[in-house]
Amino acid sequence: MIAGAALALAVAAPTWAADPVKIGFITKFPVPFFATMENAAKDYAAANPGIELVFGQGASATDIEGQIAQIESMVTQGVQGIALTPVDPTVAQALDKAVAAGVKVVLMDNDIPGWNGRTALATTDNYAAGKIAGEYLKSVLKPGDTMGILEGVPGVPSLDDRVNGMIEGLGGLDVKIVGRGATGCTEEQGINLAEDILTANPDLKSIYAACGPPAAGAAQAIRNANLAAKPILVGFDFCCGEAEALEAGIEDATVAQFPAKMASLGVEALVKAIRGEPVESLIDSGAALVTKSNMADFQ
Incomplete structure (x- = not known):
């Protein structure tokens, strides 16, 4: 019972x-x-x-x-x-x-x-994902080429990892970083920083953006600059205008989460x-x- x-x-x-x-x-x-x-x-x-x-x-x-x-x-x-x-x-x-x-x-x-x-x-794994970007850049750059880095928000570990992982992914390739700064992961700050780097380095070979909006901003800055040779642009997130930049051939690659x-x-x-x-x-x-x-x- x-x-x-x-x-x-x-x-x-x-x-x-x-x-x-x-x-x-x-x-x-x-x-x-x-x-x-x-x-x-x-x-x-x-x-x-x-x-x-x-x-x-x-x-x-x-x-x-x-x-x-x-x-x-x-x-x-x-x-x-x-x-x-x-x-x-x-x-x-x-x-x-x-x-x-x-x-x-x-x-x-x-x-x-x-x-x-x-x-x-x-x-x-943002560090490993950053390495994916760096390995791609290593495959298309040569020793002595220049690079600008559009960071996200310095001090945020995942965003820092995307930059540090990218640098490791370069595998020791002798790339000269000629400009680097925070963007707050916004398109506006991405445009402004990319324009500053391109103005100071009109023969810039590459730009890496650690977030999607600044990658789209960098694409806009490249359009506006009317350069003789387009720098290689690699982003991160595959969002916020990156698809359009890839389709237009201005952005070369990005890392999708x-x-x-x-x-x-x-x-x-x-x-x-x-x-x-x-x-x-x-x-x-x-x-x-x-x-x-x-x-x-x-x-």
Whole structure:
């Protein structure tokens, strides 16, 4: 009789894995890359009933206070987990408070160095992806050629890795870096910095941009410059006007991430963690080289 009652109770009671979860999903700023991530998170939730998503986003690539406010708002709204693309390591203090309140945290896109509060990191291996760009540049440049580098936001590990990985990918090729600076991952700053570098170096051989918007900005600067010989342009992200620049032959290559995969893997890891299931601490969503000849495979 006791065994029968226990069996009936076990059948009637919902399993923990079936319990609904409420998740905050916070991205850095409004560009297509993060819109793709949001859409993928929505698709994942639609395909897996019981997941409620609350979305938040910062205003720019340097909107630290805005992201902190989003984190605090998610905790107030009672989320059980937060999936976050951290805009800066200094948001860790707000995340510490969330974790102390029992909220699980999965980081996406980039890590927070030295912060141990995350359950998992779903990301592109940005250093390895940067090497893909550098290896391509090595194949088309020769010793003594010049290069300008359009950085993203210095101090953000994933963006720094894209530059450092590219340099390693050059494999010791003697390339002279004649200009280098931050762009905030914006097209406007990309245009301005590329114009400055091209003005000072009209025979520039190459430009590497660590984010999609400044790559598109560099393409515009190259158009405007009316140079005798176009520099080789390599970007990162395959977004924000890069497809048009590749099609026009102004951008030569870029490195594509897989933001939809990154988002779905991040949400999946967070749901598993909330439901008490094991989760890998590092989840690599991959990267690939895109050129005009294969870009249709990535659209």
